[in-house]
Amino acid sequence: MEHANQVPEKILNSALALYSKYGIKSITMDDLCRELGISKKTLYRHVRDKNDLLRKVIDYEVGFQRESTQKLYASGMNAIDELMHVNRHIHASEQIHSPTFYYDLRKYHPEIYNDWIEYKRNRMRELIVRNLEKGISERLYREDLDPDIIAILHISRVEMLHSADYLGDDELSSVRFIDEVFNYHIHGICNQVGLSYFNRKKAEQENNES
Numbered sequence: 001m002e003h004a005n006q007v008p009e010k011i012l013n014s015a016l017a018l019y020s021k022y023g024i025k026s027i028t029m030d031d032l033c034r035e036l037g038i039s040k041k042t043l044y045r046h047v048r049d050k051n052d053l054l055r056k057v058i059d060y061e062v063g064f065q066r067e068s069t070q071k072l073y074a075s076g077m078n079a080i081d082e083l084m085h086v087n088r089h090i091h092a093s094e095q096i097h098s099p100t101f102y103y104d105l106r107k108y109h110p111e112i113y114n115d116w117i118e119y120k121r122n123r124m125r126e127l128i129v130r131n132l133e134k135g136i137s138e139r140l141y142r143e144d145l146d147p148d149i150i151a152i153l154h155i156s157r158v159e160m161l162h163s164a165d166y167l168g169d170d171e172l173s174s175v176r177f178i179d180e181v182f183n184y185h186i187h188g189i190c191n192q193v194g195l196s197y198f199n200r201k202k203a204e205q206e207n208n209e210s
Contacts, residue, residue, distance in 0.1 A: 007046045011036060012060040015053055023100030024054065025108055054105075055112050062119065069127065079135030080190070080198050084205070087182045091175060121159075125151045132189065140194035154185060
């Protein structure tokens, strides 16, 4: 997926905000123009149609997430702090995107959805392997881990949960559910030193939030 830098950020941000809050299908190009205070002629100078706009919006968000990841790596955090930071980001992301956004993307724009999922799957695998190798080198994770296998298992578990019919959207996006999945992953990869560090950081985080 390529970074959508040819469309003004104002258009991309407004479209992303509307799609995330109300879903994709219910938001027309007229709605977006009213929100932006521009004419359809102006909008169509930058995009061919709604499908083209949506692809550029997804590319824009992907680019933003890539930049955030690069900043995270440059911060000097250890592997566990990185994961805790990512978990907080997931909390925020689930609050921003309504379940309707994902439903509409999958049902009405399957080609964009499949490209997006393929990118996310490959990117997630790369990031998980990198984090696992870092945690092993920092002696926070178990030395007997196979990063490639753990990455595949974690991605498969996350995708299976999101496709399970017996889980509702509210449950999947709840703080408690996200944290349980995160804790399950942490306890599976950390050694005793890592778990002690994680529990201490988790307690500090909870005290700061209370």
